[in-house]
Amino acid sequence: MSNNSEISIKVKNLSKSFDFQEDSISSIKEGLYNIFKRKNNRQLKALNNINFEIKKGEFLGIVGRNGSGKSTLLKLLIGAFRPDKGSIININGKILRLALGMGFDGNLSARDNIYINGSVLGLSFKYIGEIFDQIIEFSELHDFIDVPVKHFSSGMKSRLTFSIAMYANADIFLIDEFFGGVGDESFKKKSEDFFKDNFLTGKTIIHVSHSLSNLLKFSDRILYLHKGEMMALGKPEEVIELYKESFKEEFREKQKKV
Amino acid sequence: MIKELIGQIYLDKTSGNNRLERIWKLAQIDFKKRYYNDKLGVLWALLNPLLQVSIYYFVFKMVMQRGEDDFALFLFVGLVIWTTFMMGTKQGINIFKLKRYLIENIQFNKIDLFLSHILSVFMGFCFNLGAYFAIAVIYGIKFDFLYMLMTLILIILIIFVNILGVCLILSTFSIFLKDIDHIWDFTLLCGFWTAGIFFPIEKIIEKFPVIIYLNPMLGLIDNARRVLMYKTPIDWGIMSINLIQGIGFLALGLFVFYKYSGKAIEKL
Numbered sequence: 471m472s473n474n475s476e477i478s479i480k481v482k483n484l485s486k487s488f489d490f491q492e493d494s495i496s497s498i499k500e501g502l503y504n505i506f507k508r509k510n511n512r513q514l515k516a517l518n519n520i521n522f523e524i525k526k527g528e529f530l531g532i533v534g535r536n537g538s539g540k541s542t543l544l545k546l547l548i549g550a551f552r553p554d555k556g557s558i559i560n561i562n563g564k565i566l567r568l569a570l571g572m573g574f575d576g577n578l579s580a581r582d583n584i585y586i587n588g589s590v591l592g593l594s595f596k597y598i599g600e601i602f603d604q605i606i607e608f609s610e611l612h613d614f615i616d617v618p619v620k621h622f623s624s625g626m627k628s629r630l631t632f633s634i635a636m637y638a639n640a641d642i643f644l645i646d647e648f649f650g651g652v653g654d655e656s657f658k659k660k661s662e663d664f665f666k667d668n669f670l671t672g673k674t675i676i677h678v679s680h681s682l683s684n685l686l687k688f689s690d691r692i693l694y695l696h697k698g699e700m701m702a703l704g705k706p707e708e709v710i711e712l713y714k715e716s717f718k719e720e721f722r723e724k725q726k727k728v
Numbered sequence: 729m730i731k732e733l734i735g736q737i738y739l740d741k742t743s744g745n746n747r748l749e750r751i752w753k754l755a756q757i758d759f760k761k762r763y764y765n766d767k768l769g770v771l772w773a774l775l776n777p778l779l780q781v782s783i784y785y786f787v788f789k790m791v792m793q794r795g796e797d798d799f800a801l802f803l804f805v806g807l808v809i810w811t812t813f814m815m816g817t818k819q820g821i822n823i824f825k826l827k828r829y830l831i832e833n834i835q836f837n838k839i840d841l842f843l844s845h846i847l848s849v850f851m852g853f854c855f856n857l858g859a860y861f862a863i864a865v866i867y868g869i870k871f872d873f874l875y876m877l878m879t880l881i882l883i884i885l886i887i888f889v890n891i892l893g894v895c896l897i898l899s900t901f902s903i904f905l906k907d908i909d910h911i912w913d914f915t916l917l918c919g920f921w922t923a924g925i926f927f928p929i930e931k932i933i934e935k936f937p938v939i940i941y942l943n944p945m946l947g948l949i950d951n952a953r954r955v956l957m958y959k960t961p962i963d964w965g966i967m968s969i970n971l972i973q974g975i976g977f978l979a980l981g982l983f984v985f986y987k988y989s990g991k992a993i994e995k996l
Contacts, residue, residue, distance in 0.1 A: 488994065549835045552990040567833040574829060575757075582757055587834075589750045 476526040478642055478674040479547065482558040484520040486542055486551060487513045516542045517698045524674055526562075526641075531685035531706065532678045533713050534695035540678045543695070544644045547676070563641030563674070568631060576620030580611060580630060583619055587634050601637045608664075609633035610657065625654065632661055636669060645677040682710050747840065754844035759851045773855035780807050788926055798957065801860075801867055805956050806925035806949045808856040813891060813945055814916050816849040820895030821902045821909060824989075828996050838989060842899075846892050853884075860956065872959060879955045879962050883948055886967075886974045890944050893977025896985045903992040919943050924950055940966060944973045 490512060517539045524530050534540050545551045546559065548567050553559060573587045584605055588598040606612060609629045619627065635643065670688070679685055685692060685706065692709040694702040696716070702709045763770050781803045788794045788803075795802065820842070824831070827841050864871075902908045922943045924932055929950040932939055940947055947966035954960045 489991075545832065548833065550832050551994055561835075565835045573833045575761075577761055578757060582760075586753055586757060589753050595749060595753070 476562070477523055477560075478526040478528070478562050479522075479524040479676075480558070480560040480562075481520055481522050481547075484517060484543075484546065484557040484559060485515070485554040486517040486539075486546055486557075487515045487554055489513055515698050517546070517695075520695075520700050522693060522700075522703055524676070526674055527672050529670065529675045529677065529688050529690045531689035531692040532676060532695065533680070533682070533685065533692060533710065537697070538695040539698040540695055541646070544646060544676070544678065547644060561642065565642040565644065566635065566638060566640040567644040567646065568635050574619045574627065574630075577618055579616045579618055580606075580622075581615050583630070584634060588638060593638065605630075605633045605637055608636065608660075625657075629657060629661075636664060640673075642674040643676070645675060645679075682713075686710060747837070750836075751840050751844045751847060754840070755847035755851065758845060758848035762848075762852070770855070773852050774859045777804060777808050777811065777856050777859055780811070784926065794926075798867065801864060801869070801957055802953065803925065804860050804863065805953050806923065808853070808860060809887060809949050809952055810920060810923050810925055810945055812849060812853045812856070813887065814920070815852070816846070816888075816891040817894045817898065817912065818916070819849075820845055820891070821898045821912060823895065823899045824903060824992060824996060831993060831996075838993075839985065842892060842895055842985075845895065846888055849891065850888060864956070869957065875959075876955055880952070882967070883952050883955065886944075886970050887948055889974035889978050890948075890970075893974065893979075893981035896981030897977070900984050900988050900992050903995050904988075919945060922946060940969060941973075944970050944977075 520543070522530075532540050532543070542551065544567060546553050547561065548565060574583050575586070578586070581602075584602065585595065585598055588601075589595065593601075606615060609626075609632070611626060611630060614622065614626065619630070622630070677685065677688070689706045691704060692702075692706045693700065694709050694713050702712050763772055781800055784803050784807070785800050789799050823841050823845055830836070830841070831838065898908060898912060922932065922936075922939050923945040929946060932946065947963070947970045951962050951967055951970075954962055
């Protein structure tokens with residue numbers, strides 16, 4: 471890791487608010503009814519003023535409770551959502567989000583899905599053709615190459631996802647509750663080893679997880695989100711301690727009320 | 729808006745230079761999927777217009793005793809263009825929903841989804857057109873290839889610009905207004921009977937000249953027939969109206985897309 475100082479992701483003043491109407495209009499009829507009514511717009515601030523920089527090759531864990539804005543953050547980074555005005559997101563490299571059943575079209579075969587995913591990741595068909603056998607080999611799906619993915623079990627899907635991801639040369643991976651090992655015990659072992667040996671080197675990873683022990687094991691830093699606010703960013707042990715503390719506090723308060 | 733356009737282009741630079749290849753692959757797969765589970769597969773792209781022509785031929789020519797000798801060809805040109813427009817826009821409405829799996833996991837320019845959709849519709853259109861040429865040869869029609877090539881390309885271009893514009897508008901709004909599906913179905917039905925598929929354009933224009941402005945397919949089908957059947961010169965007046973319509977739809981479509989598609993995706 472020679473270019474250790476290179477910045478991979480830079481996020482500045484990142485905010486995201488969602489507009490929603492109390493009774494959201496979804497048909498023309500309702501729209502006509504509501505034309506004369508005063509609109510009841512409400513804003514929900516999903517993320518508020520998030521700032522961080524991630525160096526190339528860094529592993530950033532993200533913790534936070536449900537609804538704290540973790541998934542919104544990932545969707546903003548991938549470009550599915552547009553941030554509020556004034557927000558800056560600089561991304562240096564190809565980016566991919568890993569989730570179960572990532573980018574798969576259920577009606578297409580594993581072969582087509584490998585090509586389409588690889589292609590969208592920036593691989594040429596020639597290169598995909600070269601690594602195709604390796605992907606199939608790794609995923610142990612030899613007998614199912616031309617079976618539509620909708621017939622796959624979730625374990626098979628995650629194996630395929632994992633295998634494509636391993637060979638895809640994205641620079642930045644956003645991982646959503648998808649740790650090292652997937653599938654049955656033997657595949658889990660294999661994929662975890664692969665994850666440690668090949669995957670972690672040189673790649674920037676943002677991992678959202680509720681598995682604190684895993685985050686402690688892999689993360690260089692951890693970001694703690696709470697209700698869209700950045701609570702802490704720093705050493706894994708310290709941040710996780712803080713995160714755990716918040717649960718304890720809540721627990722104490724609840725007990726007081728009782 | 730211009731800033732966002734530039735942003736989109738910038739985004740492409742970072743996501744690799746295989747964009748065309750990717751659009752092509754997505755189109756290919758869309759096309760394949762349309763005929764995926766069928767035994768006859770891609771043959772349906774040839775059979776579909778033939779079967780449709782036979783039904784309408786039976787009704788109009790045999791039962792109602794209407795139409796000229798070359799009524800089958802007349803129907804064929806009209807139906808091929810109309811079905812292309814209909815299928816293209818109907819499937820286009822759901823682009824965001826169908827391609828959600830890509831939007832949420834991978835960073836890429838969303839307009840590629842539309843370009844690949846148009847390309848896959850175009851592939852089907854080429855099959856239909858091939859079927860037409862096969863039948864036209866049997867009917868003994870001779871083609872002036874150079875003239876045909878130049879004019880036909882322009883007509884096809886306008887047809888697809890129209891489809892792209894409509895798709896951009898409808899797919900974005902369909903997420904906010906779920907009954908756009910039904911409204912569009914009805915609009916298509918109106919279009920079907922006013923596109924001059926069964927009657928010559930003059931019969932429609934005589935009484936309702938305004939339809940030429942409302943239904944772009946009317947003029948396009950007529951001009952396509954001039955090129956593909958009659959070998960008469962193109963009506964450039966109508967053609968330019970259609971061209972302006974097409975550009976208008978596309979401009980509106982792009983505006984809607986860049987302004988609202990971001991919000992639409994959030995609501996998926």
